[in-house]
Amino acid sequence: xxxxxxxxxxxxxxxxxxGLLIGLGTALLFLFTGRIGGMSTVFSSSxxxxxxxxxxxxPRFVDSRGWxxxxxxxxxxxxxxxxxxxxxGAAQGTQVPAWQLAVGGFFVGYGARLGNGCTSGxxxxxxxxxxxxSLGAVLTFMATAFLTANLAxxxxx
Amino acid sequence: xxxxxxxxxxxxxxxxxxxxxxxxxYATMVRPEVVLSFLRFEDWGLMLVMGGAVLVTLLAxxxxxxxxxxxxxxxxxxTHPSNWNRDTAVGAALFGVGWGLCGVCPGPAIAGLGxxxxxxxxxxxxxxxxxxxxxxRARG
Numbered sequence: 001x002x003x004x005x006x007x008x009x010x011x012x013x014x015x016x017x018x019g020l021l022i023g024l025g026t027a028l029l030f031l032f033t034g035r036i037g038g039m040s041t042v043f044s045s046s047x048x049x050x051x052x053x054x055x056x057x058x059p060r061f062v063d064s065r066g067w068x069x070x071x072x073x074x075x076x077x078x079x080x081x082x083x084x085x086x087x088x089g090a091a092q093g094t095q096v097p098a099w100q101l102a103v104g105g106f107f108v109g110y111g112a113r114l115g116n117g118c119t120s121g122x123x124x125x126x127x128x129x130x131x132x133x134s135l136g137a138v139l140t141f142m143a144t145a146f147l148t149a150n151l152a153x154x155x156x157x
Numbered sequence: 158x159x160x161x162x163x164x165x166x167x168x169x170x171x172x173x174x175x176x177x178x179x180x181x182x183y184a185t186m187v188r189p190e191v192v193l194s195f196l197r198f199e200d201w202g203l204m205l206v207m208g209g210a211v212l213v214t215l216l217a218x219x220x221x222x223x224x225x226x227x228x229x230x231x232x233x234x235x236t237h238p239s240n241w242n243r244d245t246a247v248g249a250a251l252f253g254v255g256w257g258l259c260g261v262c263p264g265p266a267i268a269g270l271g272x273x274x275x276x277x278x279x280x281x282x283x284x285x286x287x288x289x290x291x292x293x294r295a296r297g
Contacts, residue, residue, distance in 0.1 A: 007200075007201045008200060008201060008202055008205075009199070009200055010185075010191075010200060010202065012202065012205055014183060014184055014185065014202075015184050015185075015202035015203070015205035015206050015209075016205045016206075016208075016209050017180075017183065017184070017209075018180045018181065018182075018183040018184020018185070018186065018206055018209070019180065019184060019205055019206035019207060019208060019209025019210040020180070020209040020210070020212075020213055021176055021177075021179055021180030021183060021184075022176070022177050022180035022181060022184070022206065022209070022210040022213075023180075023209060023210040023211065023212060023213025023214045023217075024176050024180070024213055025173045025174065025175070025176035025177030025178075025180060026173070026177065026210070026213075026214045026217065027213055027214060027216070027217030027221075028169065028172060028173040028176060029169070029170060029173035029174075030214075030217050030218060030221060030228070030234070031217065031221055031228060031229060032165075032166065032169035032170075032173070032228055032229050032230050033166050033169060033170060033228050033230055033232060034227065034228035034232045034233050034234040034235050035170070035235055036235050036236070036237045037173065037174075037177070038237070039262075039263040039264040039267065040263040040284075040288070042263075042267075043263060043284055043285055043287075043288035044288050044291075044292055046285075047285075047288065047289055047292060051289070051292070051293075053292065053293065055292045055293075055295045055296075056292050067166070067167070067170050070167050070170045070171050070174070071170050071171070071173065071174040071177075072174065072267050073171060073174065074170065074171040074172065074173060074174020074175040074176075074177070074178060075174045075175070075177055075178035075181070075264065075267045075268045075271070076178060076267060076268060076270050076271040077171065077174070077175045077178065077271065078174065078175035078176060078177060078178025078179035078180070078181075078182070078268065078271065079178040079179065079181065079182040079187060079268040079269065079270070079271025079272050080178075080271035080272070081175065081179055081271075082178075082179050082182035082183055082271075082272070083182065083271060083272040083273060086183070087182075087272070089273070091273060092187075092188075092269075092272045092273055092274035093274060093275075093276050094188065094189045094190065094260075094274065094276045094277070095190060096189045096190070096193070096259060096260060096276075098276070098279045100258055100259050101189070101259045101261060101276065101277070101279035101280040101283065102259075102279040102280065102282060102283040103255075103258060103259070103283065104255045104256065104257075104258030104259025104260075104261065104280065104283065105255065105259055105261060105266065105279065105280035105281065105282065105283020105284045105286075105287065106255065106283040106284070106286055106287040106290075107251050107252065107254050107255025107256075107258065107283075107287060108252055108255035108256055108259065108261065108262060108263065108266075108280070108283070108284050108287060109255075109263075109283060109284035109285060109286065109287025109288040109289075109291070110248075110251055110255075110287035110288070110290055110291045111247075111248045111249065111250070111251030111252030111253070111254070111255055111287070112248065112252045112262075112263060112284075112287075112288075113248070113287070113288045113291040113292065114244050114247060114248030114251065114291050115244060115245045115246070115247070115248020115249040115251075115252055116239060116244070116245060116248065117239060117245075117249075118252060118262050118263045118264075119207075119256070119262040119263075119264065120262075120263070120264050121237070122239065122249070123207055123210075123211070124207065124210045124211055124214050125214060125218075125237050126237055126239055127211045127214075127215070128210075128211050128214030128215045128217075128218050129214075129215075129218045129236060129237050130215070131237060131238070131239045132241070133239040133240055133241035133245060134237070134239045136241050136245070136246070136249075137239070137241075137245055137246075137248075137249040138249075140246060140249035140250050140253065141249040141250065141252045141253030141256065142253065143250075143253065144249075144250045144251075144252075144253030144254050144257065145196050145253035145254070145256045145257035146196055146198075146253075146257065147253075147257065148196075148253065148254045148256075148257025148258055149193055149196030149197050149257035149258075149260075150196070150197055150257075152257065152258055153193075153197055
């Protein structure tokens, strides 16, 4: 039990159950529609509504932009159910400074789209389809994320 | 796809997204502090979240196409072909730098809005801008 509390000081059940539910979501999407539900593509496909450049007008964005927005809306609905039903609707916030969220977010968006996947695209769907390149991507972003988070804790805190 | 199936498909997509978003929130992945504590080796919960999600997804992707020829609402079973090349490596490395800085990845940036965490709009805006710049710089 000591190891459990060392590795998971806040408990472990909610992590595992949450993860299984996330997997159930991607499984449900696949079962009904055959689609692979990574999350970062919606950030490129949605720009296709506004930006005429050929890059954004590729069929893979234009043809999927509708369902990707619906999927993203579902994400918000599910989170809302949790917030109102399980967290009592208490105001949520974060101690991470706004500039760090914005600058970090920029690299997250740029990197995920350049590398064609994020924690859900490469991490969950890529590993879930046993894609070796996705494993490479996951190991790469885990390594740079560990490094950045630890350096940031030392220098920015 | 018929109009009726388009509607059903949208409903299924919404429900799938809702399960995903509920799971992310339940697992507290919508809180940047929890993600950052994993990246600082203080709490290994994220491994359980990812492990649980990969396990179910793997089962679905491998098993379902063996038992049914096509998805329940028609169409075909897609695949996620990824290549290992310079873009994948550089993109993943940059993604990690950003993730390590803010503790927010694309799923939680969207889902977090459902938890009334408006601070996450900074991250959401950053991600949208990053995706725009990536597309503007890309060839083709």
